[in-house]
Amino acid sequence: AQQAQARLLLIGGNPGGGLRVTTEAPRRHVQALHIDGMPADHLADLFPHCHLIVGNDTGLTHLAAMARGGRDAGGPPVIGLNARHSHSKWRTGLPHHHAVATNLSDRMHQGDLCPVRDAIAPDTDVHMDAIPPAMLA
Template identity: 80%
Template sequence: EAQQSQARLLLIGGAQDGGLKISAEPPRRHVQVLHLDGVPADDLTDLFPRCHLIVGNDTGLTHLAALARGSGDDGPPVVGLYARHSHSKWRTGLPHHHAVATDQSDRMHQGDLCPVRDAIAPDTDVHMDTFPPASLARVCLDLLNEVGR
């Protein structure tokens, strides 16, 4: 909406019944939302380089997206959302792999800690709803504007 351009949002989920399921939400003003459930990870490695931006939580799929590159080593910026674990430990270190992190994630980073290994009780801000949509949108717009330069 901020750029007044059309966008297609792909929401990738796991397979509920082991099969592939693709569904679309009714179109919104500027966004078409497609749900891709049960797509094999090796198929996603072909899809990721064709995206303009990838946002995901701290999982292997987000890390895979950061490593999946097109010909000429090009591909989209990847934003990982880090709630509990250290954002520095789990990013790939590639310049296009960015982090948006909670205070808990930053504490894990600063102390080289792991909430599982070090038995650290979760903080109250360790859920994905901690990331305000407007703030996340600002980060994404900034990255998209950098790519467009």
């Protein structure tokens, strides 16, 4: 709405061919840079320079929440997207680490459950598409 420029860093896994960095042609006011195969310790150095980090409930999102630097040395705001696991169990408790959770994640939180440990077969809200963009906004 404000026509601000945005640069997205999309971090993927290891494609088996080592480090791979690709860019997409800019669309409107957004440019995307894809980074695949970067070691986690290098990403830890990158996170403090970001303005906002959004990630699924994985170790990289937790690592990003522990990043220090940037504004007030508190680290960038981090939003973890929790589909299956308890959102409260895996937040760091730091004031800049937030969570958006599906109904299943909230049920895991309320019962202190783990779908893996407690062998719970989720019937709904298993994937990240259970968190629509409007909910994240």
